[in-house]
Structures are given as C-alpha cells and as structure tokens.
Amino acid sequence: MTVTLNPPYPVTPIDPSEHGTNNGEDHRCICGEQQEPFLVADRSGRLVDVRGGTTQLPGLSPWPTKPEVLVIHGNCGRVYDDIDLARTDGISPILARIDITTPAWDAAVAMYYAAAEAGARVLHGEED
Ligand SMILES: [Zn+2]
Numbered sequence: 001m002t003v004t005l006n007p008p009y010p011v012t013p014i015d016p017s018e019h020g021t022n023n024g025e026d027h028r029c030i031c032g033e034q035q036e037p038f039l040v041a042d043r044s045g046r047l048v049d050v051r052g053g054t055t056q057l058p059g060l061s062p063w064p065t066k067p068e069v070l071v072i073h074g075n076c077g078r079v080y081d082d083i084d085l086a087r088t089d090g091i092s093p094i095l096a097r098i099d100i101t102t103p104a105w106d107a108a109v110a111m112y113y114a115a116a117e118a119g120a121r122v123l124h125g126e127e128d
Pocket residue numbers: 029030031032033073075076077078
C-alpha cells in the first residue's frame with residue numbers, strides 16, 4: 001500500500017530503497033540506532049498525548065480511537081506504520097522522515113515527554 005504522508009513537522013527526503021526491519025516482535029530502524037525511542041503519532045503524523053483522555057497538551061493530538069498509529073523513531077525522525085511493525089516478513093516501509101533538527105520538532109517532542117511524565121505521575125498516584 002502506498003501512503004502519502006505529510007506530517008505537521010518539517011521533513012527531509014527519504015530514500016525509497018530504505019526500510020526498517022522487524023521479526024514481528026522487535027523493530028529496528030534503518031538508522032541502526034537502538035530500538036527506542038519510538039514516539040507514537042496519529043495517522044497524520046502528529047505526536048499524540050500519551051495520557052489519553054479528552055484534553056491534550058498544546059500541539060499534541062488526542063490518543064487515536066482506532067488502534068492504528070504511526071511511530072516515529074526519535075533518533076532519526078523516520079516514520080513507520082505501527083501495523084507494519086507487527087508484520088513478520090522483515091520489512092517496515094518508511095512513510096516519511098521528520099527533520100529532527102528543527103525547533104518545531106524539538107517543541108513537539110518536549111510536549112510529548114511532558115505528557116508522558118504527567119501520565120506516569122497519574123498512573124502512580126503521585127499527583128503534584
Ligand atoms: Zn532511526
């Protein structure tokens with residue numbers, strides 16, 4: 001399936017010959033860096049508020065009602081379809097590549113982790 005994705009962040013060109021690899025459990029990005037962190041985005045490519053719920057931190061999308069999400073490798077900005085990560089044929093197409101050197105992306109990632117941090121506090125009953 002060909003997917004045209006225009007993420008709401010600056011992007012850099014992708015090499016169509018590149019793809020990630022997986023075995024149905026582990027996913028490895030083409031950049032060769034460690035598996036984590038893979039950031040969760042909605043189908044538009046915008047990072048989601050991992051706390052779920054009805055309110056989101058600025059710039060983040062609600063947690064998708066459908067399970068189909070995209071994942072963005074924080075180390076290089078390559079965007080994958082989470083569905084592809086569950087495939088067992090070893091191929092995970094790259095849908096786009098975020099330019100991770102831009103202030104827009106930095107701000108989005110900071111908000112993503114702020115939501116994750118806030119969610120962790122709620123999960124552990126440590127509201128401040
Ligand atoms: Zn990567």
